[in-house]
C-alpha cells in the first residue's frame with residue numbers, strides 16, 4: 001500500500017455581489033456558518049470554514065464582495081479582501097451562469113493579476129438556473145478571461161459538482177498535515193456566529209435601503225445550570241431612529257418575528273432551547289464612524 005499524500009491550505013471565493021459565494025461555502029462546509037441573503041454585499045466577516053477529507057484539509061476564507069469602495073466601510077472591506085487574497089493558496093472567482101459577464105466580473109478578474117502566488121479557479125455558479133447551452137456559453141466566456149488552473153460549473157443549491165470543485169482544488173494545495181482538528185468546521189467565535197444568525201433573520205423581508213445599516217452584537221451567551229436552556233443577550237443596531245421603527249414594526253410585530261426566526265436557528269446550532277433577549281438600538285451613522293466600526297470589529 002502506498003501512503004497517500006496529505007495536502008492542506010487556504011482558499012477563498014471572490015466575485016461580485018450575489019455571485020453565490022456564501023451559498024457555495026455553506027454547501028462545501030456542510031454547516032451554516034456564513035450569512036446568505038438575496039441582498040447584495042451583506043457578507044461582512046472573513047468567516048472560515050474547514051472541509052475535511054482523507055487526502056486534504058481545505059480552509060475556506062469567505063471574503064466580502066470585491067467592489068469599488070464608496071464609504072469608509074467599503075474601504076475597510078476592500079482592505080480585508082486585499083489581505084485575504086495575498087495569503088491564500090487558491091482563489092476561486094465565482095461567476096453566475098444565469099447572467100452575462102459584466103464590468104463587475106471583469107474588474108475583479110483584473111484584480112486577480114495582482115496575486116501571482118495564488119492558483120486561480122473559475123467557478124461558474126447557479127448552473128441549475130440556466131439552460132445547458134447557456135452554461136456552455138458561459139464556460140467558454142469565462143475561459144477567455146485568463147489562464148485558469150481549472151474551470152468548474154456547479155450548483156450549490158442542487159448540490160451538483162461540488163466534489164469536482166474540491167477535486168480541482170486539492171492538487172493545488174501544498175503538502176502538509178491538517179491545520180485544524182478534525183472536529184472543527186469553523187473557528188468563528190460562537191458569539192459572532194450567533195450574531196450572524198440574528199442579522200440574517202433581521203434582513204428577511206426588509207426594505208432595500210436597510211441591509212447595510214443593520215449590525216448585531218452579542219453581549220452574552222449563558223447556559224442555565226441544570227436546564228436545557230441558553231440565554232442569549234443581543235443588540236440589533238441601526239443607524240437612524242426612523243430605521244428603528246421599521247425594524248420593530250407595528251406593535252412590535254416585525255421584531256417578534258425576527259426574534260422567533262433567529263431563536264429557531266440558534267437553537268438548531270446550539271442544540272438547546274434558547275431564550276433570546278433582543279434589543280434594538282441606534283448607533284448614529286455607524287458606517288462612516290471609525291470608532292463605531294472598530295466596535296463592530298472592522
Ligand SMILES: Nc1nc2c(ncn2[C@@H]2O[C@H](COP(=O)(O)OP(=O)(O)OP(=O)(O)O)[C@@H](O)[C@H]2O)c(=O)[nH]1
Pocket residue numbers: 015016017018019020021022023024035036037038039040041042043064065125126127128129154155156157158
Ligand atoms: N438558483 C440558484 N441560486 C443560488 C445558488 N447559489 C446562490 N444562489 C442565490 O443567489 C443569491 C446570492 O447568493 P449569496 O451566496 O448570498 O451570494 P454572495 O456572492 O455571497 O453575495 P454577497 O454576500 O452579496 O457578496 C441568493 O439569493 C442565493 O440563494 C445556486 O446554486 N442556484
